[in-house]
Amino acid sequence: MISISQLEFSYSPSASPVLKGIDLDIPENALLGLLGPNGAGKTTLLSILAGLIPCPAGRVFINGEDLSTTTGRAAAGLSLVPQEYAFYQPLTVHENLTFFAGVQGVPAWEIDERVRKAVVQTGLEERLGSRAGKLSGGLKRRLNLAIGLLSQPRLLLLDEPTVGIDPHSRHFILETIRQLRDQGTTVIYTSHYMEEVEDLCDRVAIMDHGRVLRYGTLTELMAEAPQTARRREFSLESLFLELTTRGLRD
Amino acid sequence: MGIMAALIRKELLLLARDPHGLLLLFVMPAVFVLIMTFALQNQYAMSQEVELDFYLLNEDGGGLSSAFARQLAAASPLSRVETEADWQKMQVLAQADEVKFLVRVKPGFDDLLKDRKPAVEVLLAPGTSPVFASVAEARVAELLNRLYLRYRLASLPGVQSNLDAQASDLVETRSLYDNSGEFPSSVQQNVPAWLLFAMFFIAVPLSTTLINERQQGTLLRLRSMGIGPVRLLAGKVIPFFIVNLLQVVFLFLIGLYLVPAMGGDQLTLGENPEGLVLVSVAASLAAVCYALLVAQIASTIEQATIVSGVLNIIMAALGGVMVPRFLMPEAMQEIGNYSPMSWGLDGFFDILLRNGTVTDVLPEVAALLGFAVLMLCLAVWRYRRAAY
Numbered sequence: 001m002i003s004i005s006q007l008e009f010s011y012s013p014s015a016s017p018v019l020k021g022i023d024l025d026i027p028e029n030a031l032l033g034l035l036g037p038n039g040a041g042k043t044t045l046l047s048i049l050a051g052l053i054p055c056p057a058g059r060v061f062i063n064g065e066d067l068s069t070t071t072g073r074a075a076a077g078l079s080l081v082p083q084e085y086a087f088y089q090p091l092t093v094h095e096n097l098t099f100f101a102g103v104q105g106v107p108a109w110e111i112d113e114r115v116r117k118a119v120v121q122t123g124l125e126e127r128l129g130s131r132a133g134k135l136s137g138g139l140k141r142r143l144n145l146a147i148g149l150l151s152q153p154r155l156l157l158l159d160e161p162t163v164g165i166d167p168h169s170r171h172f173i174l175e176t177i178r179q180l181r182d183q184g185t186t187v188i189y190t191s192h193y194m195e196e197v198e199d200l201c202d203r204v205a206i207m208d209h210g211r212v213l214r215y216g217t218l219t220e221l222m223a224e225a226p227q228t229a230r231r232r233e234f235s236l237e238s239l240f241l242e243l244t245t246r247g248l249r250d
Numbered sequence: 251m252g253i254m255a256a257l258i259r260k261e262l263l264l265l266a267r268d269p270h271g272l273l274l275l276f277v278m279p280a281v282f283v284l285i286m287t288f289a290l291q292n293q294y295a296m297s298q299e300v301e302l303d304f305y306l307l308n309e310d311g312g313g314l315s316s317a318f319a320r321q322l323a324a325a326s327p328l329s330r331v332e333t334e335a336d337w338q339k340m341q342v343l344a345q346a347d348e349v350k351f352l353v354r355v356k357p358g359f360d361d362l363l364k365d366r367k368p369a370v371e372v373l374l375a376p377g378t379s380p381v382f383a384s385v386a387e388a389r390v391a392e393l394l395n396r397l398y399l400r401y402r403l404a405s406l407p408g409v410q411s412n413l414d415a416q417a418s419d420l421v422e423t424r425s426l427y428d429n430s431g432e433f434p435s436s437v438q439q440n441v442p443a444w445l446l447f448a449m450f451f452i453a454v455p456l457s458t459t460l461i462n463e464r465q466q467g468t469l470l471r472l473r474s475m476g477i478g479p480v481r482l483l484a485g486k487v488i489p490f491f492i493v494n495l496l497q498v499v500f501l502f503l504i505g506l507y508l509v510p511a512m513g514g515d516q517l518t519l520g521e522n523p524e525g526l527v528l529v530s531v532a533a534s535l536a537a538v539c540y541a542l543l544v545a546q547i548a549s550t551i552e553q554a555t556i557v558s559g560v561l562n563i564i565m566a567a568l569g570g571v572m573v574p575r576f577l578m579p580e581a582m583q584e585i586g587n588y589s590p591m592s593w594g595l596d597g598f599f600d601i602l603l604r605n606g607t608v609t610d611v612l613p614e615v616a617a618l619l620g621f622a623v624l625m626l627c628l629a630v631w632r633y634r635r636a637a638y
Contacts, residue, residue, distance in 0.1 A: 084467030102256025
């Protein structure tokens with residue numbers, strides 16, 4: 001599905017690299033948790049996968065499509081759900097969904113059906129006429145996700161989709177993500193909530209300082225975990241802290 | 251629904267939900283047009299409408315000075331206000347702008363007049379404009395000269411009666427505005443002036459939506475959906491171009507119907523109104539592209555509001571929106587030539603005031619389009635630079 005080899009990136013020639021020699025192979029239908037402290041390079045990696053940033057060094061293939069030849073647009077079948085509430089607050093839920101379906105080139109006759117599906121998947125049926133800006137944090141997150149589902153993506157990039165919401169909404173979103181994976185969507189998911197990733201993801205990549213420190217299934221990570229982490233009862237958080245050191249980053 | 255149609259519809263919906271933006275784009279210029287049209291009405295129709303009030307104190311009391319006082323009170327556009335106040339009190343009242351000027355007829359008026367010495371003292375109120383002052387002074391001097399000539403030519407009664415001829419009897423004056431002989435009214439100046447001001451104010455709502463999109467991640471999302479800079483910027487230019495044209499129609503309708511309904515002069519569109527369309531389109535493209543650049547330069551809505559507000563007011567002040575350029579000194583008029591609003595205003599005036607043709611507005615249209623292209627190039631450059 002996704003093949004990344006020796007990916008390097010820096011925002012300017014004089015700046016230190018944000019990504020350094022990234023190698024990742026993500027199979028189809030995987031649910032990958034991308035972990036890392038702030039500044040680790042997660043969002044930059046997602047931006048490159050989403051076609052927002054060109055990849056000058058290294059190769060990235062998505063479904064066999066070479067991203068170096070598709071600069072400026074996302075690979076086919078990919079959808080990015082940013083961390084921010086990336087929609088229009090003064091517009092209603094329905095107006096937002098109709099707009100984002102329209103700009104993705106969904107044919108006019110199909111827009112209503114796509115909107116209906118996305119709304120059902122995210123439980124927003126009762127909120128279609130509500131102004132987006134008036135929604136609660138949880139509903140906003142669901143609308144953010146619903147917009148990402150309009151294109152019926154085969155690859156979904158989620159940047160911290162559960163930040164700052166109540167447990168019920170979080171549970172709903174995580175269940176939705178699980179269902180998407182079960183329906184064949186490949187999901188790459190960044191989060192700072194270790195227990196969430198541990199519970200949801202079948203693969204985990206831990207990044208820091210622009211490098212992938214560990215990548216594999218939870219079982220594989222445990223096997224590779226440093227002795228200090230293994231001695232305690234294994235948790236992703238303890239491994240994460242061990243690998244990324246415990247110092248404060250912000 | 252096409253991609254561009256979706257972008258345009260979204261932008262118009264956002265504007266429709268923004269009461270402050272609508273206030274700024276439609277209500278503010280409408281209010282300015284009404285206020286300034288009526289406030290400046292007299293500047294354009296001075297001979298019929300203006301009354302220059304004055305107090306007169308006759309310290310002489312002779313027959314000649316009384317004739318002077320009587321004739322001065324009847325001279326257009328002067329209007330004597332009767333008062334019991336003494337000279338000191340009159341000055342206090344003039345200081346308070348109760349009248350435009352004071353006239354004191356000195357004792358010994360007859361002798362002073364015959365000796366060609368100052369027989370009259372004129373004091374101007376502080377608020378009297380230089381134009382009104384010169385009118386008042388000219389009327390007083392004209393009357394004094396007439397009385398003097400009447401005295402000197404006393405033995406030639408036929409000539410004396412000829413001295414009563416008024417300016418209108420001696421000079422034929424007409425405006426080149428149109429064939430009717432009418433002078434252009436203040437509505438001809440104020441509708442296009444405040445229209446241009448409002449058109450350039452679209453920088454505020456446009457930059458607000460663009461900066462919101464940048465800050466809230468919507469722009470990122472749109473880019474990830476394959477919406478490139480050209481399409482994205484076109485998605486702003488087209489709806490705000492439509493908004494600008496709505497402003498044109500709205501303000502011209504005010505000039506055509508509301509101002510006359512309120513007792514003002516009606517806006518007349520000249521003999522070649524198609525030229526107005528051309529100027530409106532060029533001015534709109536200039537305003538929208540300028541707004542795009544403001545939105546790209548500013549990183550917050552507050553910055554964009556301040557930058558565009560200040561720049562608009564400077565362009566308007568220099569360009570003749572707030573003060574007609576013919577009232578400015580030559581150096582200021584030269585500086586004003588660099589304001590895009592002055593190009594637009596000159597284009598509108600070519601049609602509305604000078605009865606020009608489409609050919610006459612082409613230089614202004616070319617300047618506005620050149621400005622639009624420059625602004626657009628800079629905006630695209632900034633966008634591409636900031637994108638990565």
